């Protein structure tokens with residue numbers, strides 16, 4: 754049970770940091786953290802809440818199928834199955850999903866592509882690639898309202914204990930071995946998206962003069 758409370762506090766701290774960044778527009782976004790391995794259980798944000806607010810009902814414990822393990826009127830995130838897919842396939846300890854303007858716009862900029870490659874930026878080291886001219890790549894999958902189908906689309910890209918997937922005009926899901934790593938990766942990806950969107954805008958405006 755002590756693990757439950759320490760994980761709860763860890764997730765609440767991440768939620769606060771992402772709220773301070775204003776990454777929870779219109780109740781969007783969901784976060785989770787693993788509590789146990791055998792069986793797999795994890796804390797996940799309650800569905801439909803304003804994630805910038807802080808209450809005793811922000812998270813609930815669910816099992817490997819995303820079913821709640823607590824007596825509560827709260828519902829687990831509508832996207833809990835996406836988190837469950839990652840915990841069931843990997844040793845990830847934390848999964849973060851946010852909708853930002855930049856992570857949506859970039860999927861529109863690259864709407865004919867299945868992935869986006871980034872190279873030539875120092876922040877790539879935060880994603881674990883330290884070699885000269887390192888390239889990182891993130892897949893883009895279509896947005897589907899039926900979450901079990903979306904979870905199936907995740908499947909082929911959930912191949913390691915850390916990773917990230919962009920969902921077309923929806924948001925990003927990032928996972929890592931723990932909360933620190935997942936947040937670091939999320940921030941690095943968002944940096945790259947923002948950089949690319951700004952650069953494309955400047956090039957478009959300058960090019961039109």
Ligand SMILES: CSCCC(=O)C(=O)COP(=O)(O)O
Nearest residue numbers: 780781782783800801830831
């Ligand atoms: C309000 S945005 C639509 C749902 C969504 O994509 C999301 O991230 C939040 O859903 P949740 O059930 O986790 O609140």
Ligand SMILES: [Zn+2]
Nearest residue numbers: 781782832924
């Ligand atoms: Zn979402």
